[in-house]
Amino acid sequence: MFILELTYTAPLDRIDALLEEHVAWLDAGYAEGVFVASGRKNPRDGGVIIAVGRDRHAVEARVASDPFAVQGVAEYRVVEFVPTKTAAGLEGYRETLAV
Template identity: 50%
Template sequence: MFIVSLNYIKPLEEVDGFISEHVAFLDEQYRLGHFLLSGRKQPRSGGVILASVKDRVKLEQILAQDPFQREKLASYEVTEFLPTKSSDALAFLIET
């Protein structure tokens, strides 16, 4: 599992021009089962994605399709983690 932290590197006016394409990209990744959760940072400096992709190379290939990356609007920090504890509601995320 991975946490992807996006940080905008261009003005919000430029980012906003690609929001609809970015949302379509996210929708497709949810449909494919690659993403579990995503949202904006507050204050609005970027976003966070929780990805269930098992392979970092595969995740990087997926992220390369994001319009924010394609247009060089954001930088991406990818952190792999192995969840070992959760609330009951998120127990399905714990790998056995």
């Protein structure tokens, strides 16, 4: 599982101009079962996406296709983690640590 942290590198008017394209990109990720949750950070200087996948390269390629990244208005930090505990209803995302 991955936490994708976006940090805006451009003024909000440039972010807002690309927001519709970014949301369409998010919708595609949800439709493909890759994104679990997403939203703006508070204060509004970026966002966070929780994504599933076992292949970091594929997740990084997806991130690179975000209109925010393509247009250079946001940078991503990709954090991979192993969710060994989850809230009720998220059991399907639990993983076991490799020994």
